[in-house]
Amino acid sequence: MPCPPDQATLRQRLATAGLRATTQRILILESLLQLPGHPTAEQVHRQVVLTEPTVSLGTVYKTLDSFVAVGLTKRVASTEGACRRYDSDCQAHHHLYCTNTKEIIDYSNPELDALIRDFFATHGLDNFQPHSFSLHIAGSRIS
Template structure:
């Protein structure tokens, strides 16, 4: 396990504190632990997955606390909620524009690196009066484990 104030893949502990406070949320040890789990994985966990991981460090944390922490991170802009297809929402510690691929069989979600649809996004400005400020792209298919 990392020390409590170790930097993680996402924002630093102080940046997390500032983001939460700016959004009207308190910074707590429980929220820091939830964020550490979320930002330390690229597996796009569900709230239950995060809960299971955080309980190893904080045995008395409740599932409700994990849900509230994840939603606070989403509203503060330090995480994204992925409501993909059917099944429970998944959470992503990456907040930059990036693409995902989801297995239609097991629900596994993975980042896709290197695919950047910026050209057609710029073309949207000519095709629509919308001011596009971001995007989400999800591809669907079957992971190697589910193909066998």
């Protein structure tokens, strides 16, 4: 597990996003940043209750949704259907989904991004101007 970010950094991130730095928000943000991959709200909750057992799963969901609303995190579709996963990396990138392991792998490639931008510049959609994009590619890891 990565080193936890310091409290001042967490407080600053929340303040910059326009959120009050409550104890629960700090714990939830810290857990989201520490957990590997793209955790579910349930995984974040399991981490948070180790420190603060009174935090409910509903509070974790509401807090993560508020983080999404202010751009602190992104919601990521998953191969499990209704399961919501969260990505603390808000930089533009794509996701590869391993259908065997259910793993979500971050993928960045400027050449691919340029191809997509060029495609829409020449083959645009009627009455639609894309501002951002993220590919979700499903497949299997090859050993």
